[in-house]
Amino acid sequence: MKVKNFSLKHTIESGQFFRFEEKGGWYYCSERDKNFRILQDGSNIEFEGTSRRHVKKLFGLESNYEQILKILKKDETLRPALEYAKGLRIMRRDPWETLISFQCSVMSNIKKIQLNMKLLSEQFGKGKFPNPGEINNLEKVKKCATGFRAKWIYEANKLDDDYFKKIKRMKYENAVKELMKIQGVGRKVADCICLFSLGKTQAFPVDVWIARVMEQTYGPNKNVVEFAQKRWGKNAGWAQQYLYHWSRNGYAN
DNA sequence: AACCAGGTGAGGC
DNA sequence: GCCTCACATGGT
Numbered sequence: 360m361k362v363k364n365f366s367l368k369h370t371i372e373s374g375q376f377f378r379f380e381e382k383g384g385w386y387y388c389s390e391r392d393k394n395f396r397i398l399q400d401g402s403n404i405e406f407e408g409t410s411r412r413h414v415k416k417l418f419g420l421e422s423n424y425e426q427i428l429k430i431l432k433k434d435e436t437l438r439p440a441l442e443y444a445k446g447l448r449i450m451r452r453d454p455w456e457t458l459i460s461f462q463c464s465v466m467s468n469i470k471k472i473q474l475n476m477k478l479l480s481e482q483f484g485k486g487k488f489p490n491p492g493e494i495n496n497l498e499k500v501k502k503c504a505t506g507f508r509a510k511w512i513y514e515a516n517k518l519d520d521d522y523f524k525k526i527k528r529m530k531y532e533n534a535v536k537e538l539m540k541i542q543g544v545g546r547k548v549a550d551c552i553c554l555f556s557l558g559k560t561q562a563f564p565v566d567v568w569i570a571r572v573m574e575q576t577y578g579p580n581k582n583v584v585e586f587a588q589k590r591w592g593k594n595a596g597w598a599q600q601y602l603y604h605w606s607r608n609g610y611a612n
Numbered sequence: 613a614a615c616c617a618g619g620t621g622a623g624g625c
Numbered sequence: 626g627c628c629t630c631a632c633a634t635g636g637t
Binding site: 374461464465466467468469470471472507508511542543544545546547548551564565566567568569603607 | 616617618619620621
């Protein structure tokens with residue numbers, strides 16, 4: 360499959376996706392019930408184990424990349440981040456798995472989130488990630504190195520896929536409000552779910568890295584989310600992901 | 613071997 | 626509402 364303005368590496372390795380392993384250029388990926396592998400060679404993408412449609416949707420290849428980047432580039436302060444991670448896309452992940460991923464992210468790190476997700480799929484999923492309703496044993500959730508997050512995950516198991524379809528139809532502000540009713544979902548996690556799985560690209564998740572890089576590049580703000588959404592509007596989430604990835608990997612250069 | 617990690621919830625004002 | 630604090634566990 361031919362692609363333009365796409366970096367598989369930056370997209371997969373920028374902290375929006377957790378179940379993958381890189382071996383010999385191939386990324387062995389898992390998302391919900393799918394296990395597949397994918398490789399990029401310049402403008403060519405190869406994949407096995409899933410459909411072209413799924414790949415295009417999951418990796419944000421259906422987004423209007425040129426348009427969004429053209430607008431963001433007008434912000435000169437943002438340019439180093441945009442330059443660093445050319446081709447980085449916002450993914451469109453499975454909302455249920457995204458919820459569990461970011462419940463796990465609380466007071467954690469990407470390595471450990473990856474471990475949690477791997478253990479959860481092994482404990483409950485039989486080679487795939489468990490469906491809502493299948494994470495039905497609190498003690499087993501604790502065995503997945505989830506710590507104090509175990510009870511949140513166990514509670515979230517009462518949701519179903521229809522719940523996420525309903526949230527997806529809501530406008531952004533209401534979706535955030537609803538998601539925050541779930542245990543272990545505060546503003547930041549709700550914004551991650553909105554951005555990485557519901558296509559709500561104005562969401563601007565603020566973690567310690569974003570707080571730091573925003574202060575260093577744009578100065579102190581009493582409400583960073585509001586500042587970002589005023590500055591970048593519906594593209595705020597894209598700005599966030601470039602800033603996050605850049606601040607963690609490319610900032611020193 | 614302390615110290616930290618893509619924050620959240622509960623309690624107090 | 627805003628402030629403080631505890632929080633399980635693996636990685637460094």
